Amino acid sequence: MPLPFLTADRAFDTADDVALPYDDRDRWRRPYRPGPWRVGAAALLLLLASFVLFAAVIIAATAPLSSAGTVFALALAAVAGALRLLRMGVWVSARGLRQVVFFSTRTTPWEQVGAVRTVQQPVRWLGLPRTVQGQALVLTRQGRGAGALPPLLTSHNADFLHRDQLAFDRAADSVEAWTAEYGRG
Incomplete structure (x- = not known):
């Protein structure tokens, strides 16, 4: 089963001379592939969910169904968390720029985008409180x-x-190219 949210479009990898290589620009797209840390964490969460689902089946066979339902709901929450983890990132379309974080999504229409630029600054390491020098x-x-x-x-x-x-x-260059194409700045 293909998972289109897991990979960026292949056109980005092959079209080096085209800044916006997408045919349908109204679709929300992530202009980069998810990283190994994100994919690995989601895979571990899905592995945990499979064990919890197996436990739900065993509990359903040996205990009341309400107990199995609770464990099954826990497994579904783990699957939903893994899918949300894979959806996190920056998405672009002709309508605007969307930043998806774990618990919320912020969409900024291109009319409100002033500038998108890369800066050197202290950044959070894997989203944790520890900061290191990097680019943002x-x-x-x-x-x-x-x-x-x-x-x-x-x-x-x-x-x-x-x-x-x-x-x-x-x-970063791809997001900046979308901004140059559709944004004001």
């Missing part, structure tokens, strides 16, 4: 709610940690 792709909004927002991408998040610098640069 930051979005500055204009109009209502103007100002700087938390970084869209960092060189030390779960998508780019322990990957070559080129992967972060390509992702």
Whole structure:
């Protein structure tokens, strides 16, 4: 079963001379592949969910169904968490720029995007409180709610940690190209 949210479009890998290589620009797309840390954590969570589902089947055969239902709900929550973990990141379309984090999603229409640029600054390592020196792709909004927002991408998040610098640069360049095409700045 193909999982389209797991990989970026292949057109990005093959079309080096085209900044926006997508045919249907109204679809939300992540212009980069999820990193190994994100995919590994989701895989471990799905592995845990399979064991919990197996336990739910055993509990259903030996105990009241309400107990099995509780364990089954726990397994479904783990599967939903793994899928949400894989959906996290920056998504772009002709409608705007979307940042998906674990518990929320923030969509900024292109009319409100002031600038998207890469800066050197202390960034959080894997989203934890520890900070290290790295690069961040930051979005500055204009109009209502103007100002700087938390970084869209960092060189030390779960998508780019322990990957070559080129992967972060390509992702940042792609988001900046979408901004140049559709945004004001």
